Amino acid sequence: MSASSPEAAPDAATDHILGHALENVLDVRGLTVEFATEAGWITVVEDVSFGVRRGETLAIVGESGSGKSVTSLACMGLLPPAGRVGPGGSVSLNGVELLSQRRRTLEDIRGDRIAMIFQEPMTSLDPAFRVGDQIAEVVRRHRRVSRRAARARAAEVLDLVGIPRARERVRDYPHEFSGGMRQRVMIAMALSCEPDVVIADEPTTALDVTIQAQVLDLLRSLRDELGMGLVVITHDLGVVADIADRVMVMYAGQAVETGLVDDLFGAPRHPYTEGLLRSMPTAEVRGTRLASIPGQPPPPSRFGDGCRFAPRCPYAIDECRSGALVLRRVANDHEARCVRTDEIVLGGVS
Amino acid sequence: MTVPILVLASFLVFGLVLLVPGDPAITLAGDNATEEQIQVIRDRLGLDDPIHVQYGRWASAAVQGDLGDSLFSGRSVTKSIGERLPVTVSLAAVSVLIALMIAIPAGLLSATRRGTWLDTTATVGASLGLAMPSFWLGAVLALIFALSLGWLPATGYVPLTENPFEWFRHLVLPGLTLGTSAAAETTRQLRASLGDVLQQDYVRTARAVGLRSRVVVLKHGMKNAAMPVVTVLGFQVAFLLGGSVIVEQLFALPGLGGLAIRAVLDRDLPVIQGVVLFTTALVVSINLLVDLMYGWLNPKVRAA
Numbered sequence: 001m002s003a004s005s006p007e008a009a010p011d012a013a014t015d016h017i018l019g020h021a022l023e024n025v026l027d028v029r030g031l032t033v034e035f036a037t038e039a040g041w042i043t044v045v046e047d048v049s050f051g052v053r054r055g056e057t058l059a060i061v062g063e064s065g066s067g068k069s070v071t072s073l074a075c076m077g078l079l080p081p082a083g084r085v086g087p088g089g090s091v092s093l094n095g096v097e098l099l100s101q102r103r104r105t106l107e108d109i110r111g112d113r114i115a116m117i118f119q120e121p122m123t124s125l126d127p128a129f130r131v132g133d134q135i136a137e138v139v140r141r142h143r144r145v146s147r148r149a150a151r152a153r154a155a156e157v158l159d160l161v162g163i164p165r166a167r168e169r170v171r172d173y174p175h176e177f178s179g180g181m182r183q184r185v186m187i188a189m190a191l192s193c194e195p196d197v198v199i200a201d202e203p204t205t206a207l208d209v210t211i212q213a214q215v216l217d218l219l220r221s222l223r224d225e226l227g228m229g230l231v232v233i234t235h236d237l238g239v240v241a242d243i244a245d246r247v248m249v250m251y252a253g254q255a256v257e258t259g260l261v262d263d264l265f266g267a268p269r270h271p272y273t274e275g276l277l278r279s280m281p282t283a284e285v286r287g288t289r290l291a292s293i294p295g296q297p298p299p300p301s302r303f304g305d306g307c308r309f310a311p312r313c314p315y316a317i318d319e320c321r322s323g324a325l326v327l328r329r330v331a332n333d334h335e336a337r338c339v340r341t342d343e344i345v346l347g348g349v350s
Numbered sequence: 351m352t353v354p355i356l357v358l359a360s361f362l363v364f365g366l367v368l369l370v371p372g373d374p375a376i377t378l379a380g381d382n383a384t385e386e387q388i389q390v391i392r393d394r395l396g397l398d399d400p401i402h403v404q405y406g407r408w409a410s411a412a413v414q415g416d417l418g419d420s421l422f423s424g425r426s427v428t429k430s431i432g433e434r435l436p437v438t439v440s441l442a443a444v445s446v447l448i449a450l451m452i453a454i455p456a457g458l459l460s461a462t463r464r465g466t467w468l469d470t471t472a473t474v475g476a477s478l479g480l481a482m483p484s485f486w487l488g489a490v491l492a493l494i495f496a497l498s499l500g501w502l503p504a505t506g507y508v509p510l511t512e513n514p515f516e517w518f519r520h521l522v523l524p525g526l527t528l529g530t531s532a533a534a535e536t537t538r539q540l541r542a543s544l545g546d547v548l549q550q551d552y553v554r555t556a557r558a559v560g561l562r563s564r565v566v567v568l569k570h571g572m573k574n575a576a577m578p579v580v581t582v583l584g585f586q587v588a589f590l591l592g593g594s595v596i597v598e599q600l601f602a603l604p605g606l607g608g609l610a611i612r613a614v615l616d617r618d619l620p621v622i623q624g625v626v627l628f629t630t631a632l633v634v635s636i637n638l639l640v641d642l643m644y645g646w647l648n649p650k651v652r653a654a
Binding site: 107109118120123124126127128129137138141173175186190 | 557
């Protein structure tokens with residue numbers, strides 16, 4: 001990613017993984033997010049860049065606290081009052097810069113061109129209004145349509161996301177739906193204006209395993225049907241394998257590895273990615289103990305210089321701990337932030 | 351729930367007869383009454399009957415709207431209450447209106463601008479409003495707005511049907527006096543509950559779909575925050591009916607409060623019973639209204 005690795009040659013291959021800025025429906029460059037603390041502003045997300053094209057799914061993977069949710073909230077302009085986007089970054093949607101927009105313009109874009117699905121389906125719908133009315137409200141907010149047409153659209157999208165008897169269920173309240181059905185309602189609401197990009201923040205984490213697969217299937221088929229770009233934020237590599245075309249692995253507020261799913265799973269180039277893959281249960285290692293990465297990720301106040309993963313990394317040498325590391329190209333469509341990536345051999349999964 | 355409460359209240363109200371020291375017949379008969387005269391009064395009032403018979407007689411009449419006659423003036427208690435009720439209800443209504451006119455903007459501002467000087471002002475103001483006793487506040491308000499500035503009348507009452515403008519003018523100062531503590535309590539409640547609601551996931555959802563912040567706060571925020579506020583307001587109205595006794599005296603309003611005080615001083619039992627029973631019924635119906643509001647505000651309550 002050019003913003004973070006100035007010395008990497010901007011050749012055609014790099015361009016491909018970055019996605020040509022014009023092709024990317026959502027294009028994020030050098031995004032930095034800071035939060036106010038008693039000790040002043042601290043950086044929680046540093047110089048993150050990624051892009052997603054129409055019909056494509058990008059997965060952002062990382063542990064809790066790695067900055068993946070904050071990244072998505074920053075793209076939406078929904079950072080909590082204590083947070084702010086640092087200077088120099090860019091978030092553009094269809095070529096329109098979002099970070100410099102006024103609040104009211106951003107409100108016009110949100111829910112219309114870019115939408116978000118949250119992790120907590122049980123609490124993300126307003127309990128005091130009928131689901132049909134909540135969806136119709138979004139439609140009427142962004143489209144000049146009659147009440148009746150908006151209500152018809154609500155029934156239509158509820159049907160689209162596979163809610164049985166959608167025409168009757170528009171009159172129900174959120175508490176009358178199960179968790180999986182509520183997540184479908186959330187998806188319906190996000191899709192009601194056919195946005196160009198949908199960001200799904202842990203969309204299946206709160207759901208039963210059987211429902212998880214259904215919701216992922218639904219997201220995939222809707223992505224293909226509507227030709228939207230999909231960003232899925234998750235800590236679950238199973239979800240990544242299931243739905244994503246490309247992956248960005250985040251650790252301690254930085255992207256540590258990006259690439260196509262098959263490349264990154266088959267031949268990871270960052271020790272953290274290897275650790276994540278080894279801690280994923282697979283059929284081959286059945287009966288043995290799952291590997292885990294010892295230690296904890298550092299809090300934002302102690303990110304420091306050097307590789308942030310070094311304290312937990314089995315391959316770490318002194319060189320890892322000094323100087324800033326860049327994300328550099330290691331193969332076609334593949335980048336890693338590791339000084340030893342060319343000398344160590346990391347194991348993947350097929 | 352409403353009916354059992356009213357029955358229980360009627361027991362308590364009637365029980366007053368037993369608690370009052372002395373014999374009402376002796377009081378009524380006057381100082382130099384003979385034993386026969388007292389007995390005549392006893393027979394007339396049925397005071398020698400067993401207590402449950404007396405209760406039955408009183409309660410069955412009360413259900414039909416007959417609360418008996420005043421022991422002194424001989425006037426129908428129902429009629430006296432009927433005459434004075436509009437004054438007290440008007441006062442309560444204006445007080446609630448004023449309370450809401452203060453509490454809603456103040457609560458909204460302090461919840462949406464936490465930690466700013468606006469929030470601090472509203473919070474301090476609410477504490478002051480709670481701390482000021484109504485008899486003092488009423489006197490100060492009358493002194494300033496009626497006596498010094500002469501903007502508003504200090505005493506008296508004009509029926510709504512006669513002159514709506516004058517009706518309101520006469521009720522502003524008493525309403526402000528009575529409504530201040532309700533406003534303070536409601537402000538605090540609204541600040542807390544709206545502040546809490548605005549942290550909820552569904553508010554983030556509402557922002558994420560691009561709803562205007564005004565709509566997010568006023569529609570989604572307020573409807574969800576209203577439930578605890580309505581609860582508090584329900585209590586406040588009951589409290590207000592009690593407080594109106596003092597405020598009515600202060601501003602010379604011919605309401606139920608005056609009737610009650612007179613009756614207590616005179617030991618006019620039927621009137622006391624009538625006023626207490628009637629006020630209970632009023633408070634119970636306000637609670638019923640609050641419960642109905644819950645159903646509208648929170649669909650989950652409807653299902654339960």
